[in-house]
Amino acid sequence: MRLSLLNHGLGARSSVYAFISKRINPSSTRGFSSTPINNNLSPFTRRLYKLPSAPSAPSSQHDNLPQFLSYASRISLPESSTVYVGTHYEYTVLQTLRRYALALHRIGGRDDAGIDLAGTWHLPGHTDSHALRVLVQCKALKTKLGPNLVRELEGALRQAPVGWRTGQTVGVLVSPREATKGVRDALARSSFPLFWMMIERDGVLRQALWNSKAEEMGLGALGVEMRYAEMDGSIESAELRKEVALTWEGCDIPDMDSVELHLRREEDRWVRSWVKDLEVDKNVLLDTIERVFPGGCPETEPDGTVAEVHQLKVIEALNCA
Structure with a gap:
């Protein structure tokens, strides 16, 4: 089974893997600032x-990185603790992947099957119900x-939460390493659609393979x-700051x-x-449409x-309701 290895700047160690050849433009720039969570x-x-409902958050104290940092400071959570390191990294990954159209949420609890983040990927052509x-x-x-x-991730996919038990679910392993x-071989052998992404602790994507x-x-x-991105405005520093960026058909993926x-x-x-110019609650409208057309919404006109x-x-x- 072929593994698509996209590993710029790190070097592949085996010729067994097939590279996807995409144009690399050293002069192009892309900011490294994280997209805010909304x-x-x-x-x-x-x-x-x-789309599946947003999973329950594992904490009522925070649901993004700034909130977690504030919470950790408030309770004096040691930065070296497993909870701090793990939670900080999960939020960093969530924020980084949002730049590539992934809407993710942290999940947790006894029934999380080892999953840290769950969500949907809205790639071009997959933006709505096809996400x-x-x-x-x-x-x-x-x-x-x-x-x-890899075997652990496969097990998690077999026990996917409700809403993710579909034939359109991918598993992603993320690590700063x-x-x-051995990992690449296991990915190639797997019967599940799997990704590996190396994301450093500061949110820089360094490796992506699937x-x-x-x-x-x-x-x-x-x-x-x-x-490449400038760190302090100098050409020399821009040479030092680089990352792998995901693309779709050679173009940037909308965030x-x-x-x-x-x-x-x-x-x-x-x-x-x-309803044209009528004012109506969207949920009421959808309720009514589903009631009037229980077999599904009728097809729209070509326009x-x-x-x-x-x-x-x-x-x-609506008027009779």
């Missing part, structure tokens, strides 16, 4: 596009990582480029902020396609509008 997709967005389901395990370990981690040959099962899910257009804006605009267009006969049925039902 509590992601609304419950209505998830309902409209049939991939994603389960992530973060391994902020200093020790050498072996193929047992490079994948060993197996052929992931490509079979429609991810063949995914690739990488090396990117999650852009995806959320697109989905909100689509929601507004969807509402107008049914994206809804047939007038269907509009009138829904408006009549």
